[in-house]
Every structure is written in structure tokens, then in C-alpha cells.
Amino acid sequence: MASYFGYMPRRMPCEVKPRFLVLYGSQKGQAQSIAEGIAEEAGEHGLLADLSCLDQTEKYNLERENAPVVFIVSTTGDGEPPDNALKFVKRIKKKTLPSDHYKHLCYALLALGDTNYANFCNCGKTIDCRLQELGAKQFYATGHADDGVGLELVVDPWLEGLWEAIKAALSNMASDREGHQTDLARESPDSPSDVKINLLSLTDNQKSDSAGVSVDTDFKSAFAASSSASVTQTTISDARTAPPAESPALVTQTGGTASLPTIAANTQTGNAVSHAVLEASLTCSLPQLSESSLNVPALPPPFLDVSLQEESIEEINAPLNKEGLCEVAVSRAVQLTRGDSVKTALLLELDISAHPTMTYLPGDSFDVLCPNRDTEVDEMLHRLGLQDQRHHCVHVSLRKDTKKKGAQVPAYISQNGTLEYLLTWCLEIRSVPKKAFLRALVECTGDTKQKRRLQELCSKQGAADYNLYVRDPSLSVLELLTAFPSCSPPLSLLLEHLPKLQPRPYSAASSSLRLPGKLHFVFNVVEFPACSGRPAGRQGLCTGWLSDLINPILVYPGKAESSGSQALPKIHVSLRPNCTFRPPSDPSVPFIMVGPGTGVAPFIGFLQQREKERQTNPEAAFGETWLFFGCRHKDRDYLFREELEGFVSSGTLSHLKVCFSRDKQEEETTSPAAPRYVQHNLLLNRQHITDILLKESGCLYVCGDAKNMAKDVNDALVEMIRAELQLDQLDAMKKLAELKEEKRYLQDIWG
Secondary structure, eight states, X not given: OOOSOOOOOOOOXXXXXXXXXXXXXXXXXXXXXXHHHHHHHGGGGTOEEEEEETTOTTSOOGGGOOSOEEEEEEOBTTTBOOGGGHHHHHHHTOTTSOTTTTTTOEEEEEEEEOTTSSSTTHHHHHHHHHHHHTTOEESSOOEEEXXXXXXXXXXXXHHHHHHHHHHHHHHHHHHHHHHTHHHHHHSOTTOGGGOOOOOOOOOHHHHHHTTTOSTTOOHHHHHHHHHHOOOOSSXXXXXXXXXXXXXXXXXXOTTOSOEEEEOOSOOSSTTOOOGGGGOOOSSOOOTTGGGSOBOOOOOOOOOEEEEEEOOOOOOOOSXXXXXXXXXXXXXXXXEOSOTTSSSOEEEEEEEOTTOTTOOOOTTOEEEEEOOOOHHHXXXXXXXXXXXXXXXXXXXXXXXXXXXXXXXOOOTTSOSSSBHHHIIIIIBOTTSOOOHHHHHHHHTTBOSHHHHHHHHHHHSSTTHHHHIIIIITTXXXXXXXXXXXXXXOOOHHHHHHHOOBOOOXXXXXXXXXXXXXXXEEEEEEOOEEOOBTTBSSOEEOHHHHHHHHHHGGGEEOTTOOOOOOOOOOXXXXXXXXXXXXXXXXXXXXXXXXXXXXXXXXXXHHHHHHHHHHHHHHOTTSOOOOEEEEEEESOTTTSOXXXXXXXXXXXXTSSSEEEEEESSOOOGGGGTOTTOOOSHHHHHXXXXXXXXXXXXXXXXXXXXXXXXXXXXXHHHHHHHHHHHHHHTOOHHHHHHHHHHHHHTTOEEEEEEO
């Protein structure tokens, strides 16, 4: 894994390097990448870093740790810890631990999250709070980085201030040990947990430097500051004073091993600037960026040796690692929306009858493992010049001379498959290249203008352009390489930087009580529009693949279900049980469901389950059920309309509240306040909602879009609670947070 961030600092002369510990919890590699970057840079600051994942308990022992500890942790799902941090979080949350359990521990923490999702940075906040409850002391202010606006806005300044904070903490700890040398000499060498550690008091300058690392950061101000600030690290000569492109100036990185060329952004005579130059794009910048000195990340050290050998091996067209995976047939596929709908929603029915271990409950979800598209694999092979070696076996090993700390061959890289298999089933070739990857690509680029642009995109000064042209449009590595034709990276570089091909999660849209042996799910076919760097739009990887796969059996409006005997398509899935996003175990508890668009999917399972329970136990008391649904047009994308109205008729669904955001309804002329979105309908029914939540101990479930809908619903709930309980805004937010803590306000949302 390449380092996410690594500006080269000045080397400090130091004969014996003081040690500190770096621990990370990472779901998709961001936190791991940052942690690895810290470990790699430590030597340049005269320090030694021990790097471990939080689940590698054999490599560290916090109960006996007497050096500063740096935590880098991300959050996944509904505020959950990453898989490789789950055991650690459970361990430190044990109520049997004494309040001084970590009184010897001195730590700093960087939390990664996304404000588009509920429980922002929840894992980092949980660890932070619990460590302090157990007596641990902070030596540096906690950072909360928001991927919703760009992690670097918080990560960069946090990392810059980290090194002096570590050194100050080490100095304080050394002073404490010297002051207690006589007492410590009597202690067992196996009991350093009694060593006293003082909290580092940040100087005024350090406090100023760390401003903006918390969740309350004014990101726009921080972003503007980071874009315009003068930085004293790795510098590329000002393009305005650069020599002609044919003999570029070389400026050596301080403490680094590579020299970076720069080119003149404007080679015209005089100061006149061509109008063509003012056309900003992925491959072309504008002044002042094109004329600025640049601060670029350190060159990530290479760590993999890759060879291709022509061997006689069986071609594989399915994933090799099938642990937890079940191959199931798609027995039915239906298009739920009309052809003129803005989005195409599909329902797929999976036949899981041959897999008795695939038992699910309403609210559960499952993963679909999809391959990369054949056309994109072919393009990547062609781009790498390896199309003739697609069937050669790939052998990957660690470079003996690598300087990467803790380097290892990624476990997801198959050692017994072909190059084509590797690019199809193992690597996320659709992934958005991080800045460290762009930095590495600079060294593989021949054209000086293209090299300069890649330098800009990975630099501090180019943060806005990186977000605009790479991050926000989800530009893939392949699209980037197509835009920079003189960039010819070796295969080893891609294997070092491309992450694992991740399965895609989907919510179950059925109940096994209603449909034994079957599993339904619903999705919109994702569309990525054309942009700078992407001449034509493309579909989402998994949704596009599924759409193509089921096309022969797809039933859509105007087409009758086929009675043919064509072979049913098959996919690989694995179950993801959800222990919280489920209907109340007590049927008498009322609950409210909010699910516009495909967000209604899990609630179909809720209601199918409730309907069967009512049929089998008619004497039981069942609480009220409410569903708030919304879509654009009543006649185009009202998903599950007949089934929902059937639930109302049977009494399974007490109240169905629907709204259509794009329809011009006749009643709008007499009722200008007609609801357009689900949050408007919630506000219209505020008294019922607050009664259920605040007086009847009911539950509320929200499923769907995180960036807009979930935020708007949350704001509406705060407003309702504020008005009902006569509270101020902050107290109303706290009350809603209490509902989340009690697992009575639950979200299943996505970006």
C-alpha cells in the first residue's frame, strides 16, 4: 500500500533514534496508507516508528507500551469500526477494565470519516473517549478528517504538526524517567505501566498550527489557506523562472532521492497568455497554479518485484478465493421503472435454495462480487503494453532493497493466476488514484507538460484541481492514463497502488418467511457522466455488469415474462448479517420507515415479514407502521406501488405517505405546501412522529442517499423534537443522538 501523504522533511542528525508506535484500523486502505506514510517518514525526522494494524496484537502491547502511540483509524458502515479494528474496540470497551488501565499511555489520534454519513468519525471518537476514560493522556490534538470535502484539508496540517509533538512528548517522557530513575530501578523491567507520563501542553504556536484539525473546522477557510500558504518542504522551481521545456530545471527534494523537472507554463513571447491556455481541464491548469512553486508528496518507495512467465495453467473465469462466497442463479429480473424514467431500477431474484447456510432476516444485506469489465481489462493490458502476455502467470515478491517499512505482498494479489485474472478479479482498476499514486506516475511520464500537470494534481497547491478533476468525478486509473499518454507505468507500480477489488453491498428486499429459498434486491443502474478526462459516460461497475448479465431474462414494462429455457445467469454473493437494522423484536412497538427511491428496498422485507407474522399470530398486538416514500414521478418510478398498497389494504402498513418531487399536481394550486420530499411529509405529520418516538418508545429507520436525503431527514427530526419539547437546537440534537444510542433511530445509507 502506498503512503497517502508524505512531504519530505529535513533530515535530523541523530545517532540513536527515539521510538514511537503507529497503530491503524482501516477498511479500504486510507488509514493504513496514512499510517504507512508516517512510518516511512519517521527516519527523516530522526525517529523510529513501529507500525502495526490494530488486529496484530502479537506485534504490540499497549498495556506495556512506554513510547508515544499514534492511532490512525477510519469509520465504516453506520459508525462501525473497520473489520481489523473491531476486536480492539471491543477489548477496550470492556467494563471490567480499571479507570487507570492506560494511565501510562501517551497518544495522538487521527480519525477519518465522511460527514455525508451518520456518526461521523465514530470509531475514532469511541477510541479517543475510551482511552481517556482509562487514564491515557493526549500529547497532540485529535484530528477529524472529512472525506466528504477532502481528507487532506485536515490530514495535511495534522501531519505537519505531528512530528514536533512526538519529539516534545518523547522529551517529556525522558525527563520523567530521569527524574524517577532511582524509583524505576527498583521496578521490574516487565512493569513499565507504572511509569508516569505527563500530558504535553501544546505551545501557542503548536495550538495555532493544529487549528482546523477538529470536526468543527471551517473547511473552506482551511482549504483556501492550504492552497495559498507558503510551505518550506519539497519545492519545485517557480515555472515563471524555469528554463525552456527542452532543458527543464531540476530541483532536488530535501532528504529525498529523486529530482523533479518543471516546465514553463507559458512559453509565449512576452506576458500575453493564449485564450487556449485559460481552458482549464484535467490535463491543463490555469495561472496561478501553472506558475506556482509546488510542494509535492515524497516519492513512495517501490516494494514489489513482478515477473510474468508463460506457464501452462488452467484459465479461470471465476474468483479463486471462494471462502464465504456462494454461486447462485438469478432466477428472475424485473425493471421496476418505466423506460422514460431518469433512473433505471431493477429487481433481481436470487435462488438460494441450494445454500442452506444463506439464511437472512429483514434488514440484512449481502455482497455481490463482480469482475472488472472485459473491455476495461483489455484497455489496461493494451495501455501497459502487455496484451500479448495476458495469459502469462504473475509472480510477485518483495524487493530485497525496498525501503518501505513493513512492506508485504498484498494478500489479495493471486499468486497462481494469469495477468488477465489478476486484472479481472483481484484489483480495483476503477479506483480513483490517490495523490501518492499520482506522485509515482510523475516518474513514469515522458512529456514535460504532462509531467508538470501530474505534479500539480498531487501537490498542495493543486488540491482544488485534484478534487475537481480526479476525486469528485471518480476518475479511474485507466481514464487518467488515457489522458496522459506519455505516462507508462510498470505493472509493479499498479500492483503497489491499486486496492483490492471490493464486493458491492445490497440490502435484502424480501423476507424468507414470504419467499423461502429466494432473495430479492433492488438497485439503480449507476451512471457516471462524461467529464474532463472521461469523453463518454460510463455505468457503475457492479450495477452495469448486473444489468448486462440479466438482460436476456429481463422483464420490463411492455415485455411479457419469457417462458423460454435459456440458461440463468449466476453471480457470487456472501451474506452480511446486520444485527441492528431490523424491525423491533417486540411486534407491539410502533415504527416508522423512511425510504425514498430504492431506499424502500429493506422495508419491503420488513413488511413482508410483518404480514406473515400477522397471518400466523392474529391474536397478537401489533404496533403502528408508517412508511414515507418518495420518487420523481408517480407513473414512472413509484417502486413497489401495488405491493405497498396491498400492505395498506391488509392492515400490515398503517400509514403510507408518498410524494412526487417532479409531478405538477392539481392540488398544488390550492395547496402550495404540498410535500415534494420525504422530509416535508415528515414535518406535515410531526405530531404523530414525535408521539411515536418520544412517548411510545417507537423506532425510526432511514434508508437511502446519505448526501442529501438523510441529512434533510435528520434536520427535520431535530426541528420536530425542538418544537415538541421546546428545546434549543443543541439540546434537540442531543435528544436525537440519544435515540441513536438507544438504537431507536437507525440508518442504512450510502453516498
